Amino acid sequence: MTEPKPPEDPTWLDIVVGQFFRRSLSVSAALGVLVLWGLAILAPVMASNKPFVWRVGDGPLQFPWFKSLFDQIFFENGVDLFFNTLLVALVVVGPAVFLLWRRSASLPRRPRTLRRGWIAGAAVGIWLVFLGGVMAFPYQAPKEVYPLLEKSVRATGQEVLAIYPPIPHSFRDGDIGRALQPSSSDHWLGTDSSGRDVLTRLLFGTRVSLTVGVFAVALYVTLGVIIGALAGYFGGWVDLVIQRVIEVVICVPSLFLVLSVASFLTERSIFHILFIIAAVSWTGPARLVRAEFLRLRELDFVAAARAAGFSQPVIIFQEILPNALGPVLVSATFGVASAILVESTMSFLGLGDATLPSWGQILNNGRSSGVWTMILAPGSAIFVTVSLLNLVGEGVRDALDPKLRK
């Protein structure tokens, strides 16, 4: 006879997640964001001018698409390598992670959290090693423009087997003779002024926007949380100095600061843009965390921790910080949306990375050439993404608010 398992007390996280799922609008927005991530990760699967399978006559089977996936000359921006390795890692490690995750569900809470932490850590580790390996060993993929090659081979009377992704265009290679074409069955959204397929660029632009959003926010939240925690915990001189620095940073209008910093830099890459956004935005989370720390450091559990002889780093980062993160989480979710907007603005003004297929850049091209599809498509993409993220942000905010519990 076994004792029935006692029901577990819901943790804070369980409550918040449960609350979030009761808000259907936010949940659908979160699904939308997931779809965007899917689009970003699967971009080369959907659009590439390299065929998955290629065979001329009775020749050997070739797989140019797979070869091109880690070509650092073609995918010269770190963003694309990041997503391409993520794609492969998901396919290879994803199912195993999923299975292990499911199996750990039967464990009691403590070992389950530990187990899942290990699984997630190992998965990310494998992916990072993979990414590092890819970046450490550059190689080049075949440079042929396959659709053209196919035509010329067929002209010689040979059989060609070629299976392309649904959109057989590359986001880089343009045909100058086919610039600014209107929408057609070949180019659904037409071509830009260099003759590149706009739909493909839009797809790959998703990667740019999401990367900028997530990484810029991760960067400045980390920075802001550490600085704010120090200011709030120690107070006094430390607080005073940090507060003055924050005041200096926030009294310059942030768009102007971003644009002026950008015009200092030559050869801006997407990483510069991340750092620029982070450099002007860290003050928000810093001030939130500082305020929380000022409140929390007076509470009994901190006094208890001090009495127990915990070191200061342990008290700050293990005891107080987890309790101070709620407001930061909300501001971070909204921050992703605003970071995406800032990046689009910079690219639109020509201050972004000139080589990236970012939405702002497509918008600018559309504006200067007066082609409507090139204005509407990236414009709606920005609108939808930012709206979805803001809806998710609202959901998180409400879910964290005990007064709004449903």
Added chain:
Amino acid sequence: MTRSSQTALQLGGFLLLAAILLVNTRQLDQVEQRLIALEGKEPRVIEAPTAPVAAPATASELLPWMEADNKGLSRNAGEVLSPHTRRLVTATHVRGGTLRRQFGSDTRNLNLYMNNSTDGTEWARYYNNRLAYRGLENPDLWHPELAISLSTPDGGLTYRIELRKGVKWHKPLVAADSPGAAWFLRDRELVADDVLFALDIIKNEQITARAASLRNYFEALTSYRAIDDHTIELVFKERLTSNLPALLGDVEPMPRWLYQYDEQGHRYDEATWGLKFNEHWYNNKGIGVGPYLFERWEPGTVIEFKANPDYWGESPSFDHIMVYTLKDQQAWVRKFKAKELDYTNLQPEQYRAEIKGKSPPWMGDANVTLSEHPTLSWFYIAWNQARPLFADKRVRRALTMAFDREGLMNNVYNGLGAVISGPFPLQSPCYDQAIKPWPYDLEAARALLTEAGWTDTDSDGVRDKVIDGKKVPFEFTLMIYGSSTEYETIASIYREALLSVGIRMRPDPVEWSTQQKRQQERDFDGYTGAWAADLEPDLMQIWHSSEADSPGSSNYISFRNSDADRIAEGLRRAFDVSERNKLCHEFHALLHEEQPYTFFFQRRTPVVSWSWMNELEYQLENPNRDNRRYSFREARP
């Protein structure tokens, strides 16, 4: 913590902020201008207070002062100037009103000798005069403007200039109650010293920018002095073909009583006034003796001129001229269609959208006139030969052969121009029509790169070579003019072509002012640019090796070639037309072989104007338009 220490810290914070703002001001300016350009914020248009009056004019009829000039020309032996044959504005027109035009980027300043780009000389046509003007029908002739006589008794070594009397300087824009007002606001007449001061500026080694790039044209000028208030004598040590065009085309009177004085009216130290001149307090305003008075310049927004009631010569056609700074090329057409501009040139994107493949009435309005103007400007990509990547001529030729000039010409520039193979305009007899541009041939480019030692040893897709014991990959940055979308398109096409031959290129779009600064500091791998050519070619400024090390000169790419030096020097001494052409052709062939630039194309500019404008007369000159000739056919509705 004490209260005073808190205050001190707060003060420190604000000081830090002030420092940041100070450093950023320049950049912020640029950003603000960008935003203004996009928003299309525009200043108030000042309409003429009086209604335009019809001014009857017939083409053949000369003005009294022209007749007088013509009579006087026979006085001196060895006269260089030719009699006037027509007025500037010959069409029947109405005088008055406001001419509204546009310029695509901000001007650098309005000091003629401190502004290197052609727009500086263009503004000076409004507010200043030269010694003589080029013939409108025959550009080889010079007619009297400020000089009523220019004679050379010994055939080209000594020149005597007689200046027109009664020409009044504009009043500088200084407040009447400012300490310097008593000095600056005096009535002043044009005297010989004002011309000598221009020569002082060109000869002063401390002065940079345009003065520095003109300096080599005046190397042969050994002495210049005023004989009396209206007579000047110049002595050249050698007869050079460049002497006369430089004297007549590049010398304009400059007021010593302004540019050698500080704002309070105190004279600068004789030894260092040149340094002060570079940053002179009046550089953002213009002053001269010309038909229009400089009124104001709001950076990023407008330059305004108004008619000079005391002008000595042919009355100006307009009461006001507004030159709007419109960086957004879309705005040119938008504002033109809204009749907020009287005429505008069209960029390729706009030409494609508005004109290409369509038929009149243009833009759906029968009152719009379209004309196409040839230009003397030619476009190129420059390679910095001081950098090891571009030191080999085979590499430079490969870079040219990977550049699909014909395709870009036809698709990006809509066929409005022609691909060139050398450094002269196609209309010029100097251009050797037998030399065809290098073909667009990626295979040949690959072969040339391999031959020059650039191979992909680590098979990462980018060619590399061991230079000074270090393996260098062939990667470079191409500086492009950021405000124009054509350049971005060109760069993105060129980038892919270069990649396919194993070269990695990054485009770097920059502001015009930044580009000029980096060119002068030689801080670039390559850049896209254009030269506005002169009718009489002179090769010293851009190509002579002596210019390679001189700061502020125009040999930005550090091109050094002894044959080029020999031809450039020879051309200055060759007065015979066939000998000149022979030298030019030799030079053309040499540059075609060396490819210090990737020569791109020469452009035709489409211009649209409203029916109330008289036909826009076109003259082959640098800068290409003498806008004083424009006039209103009828009052603007």
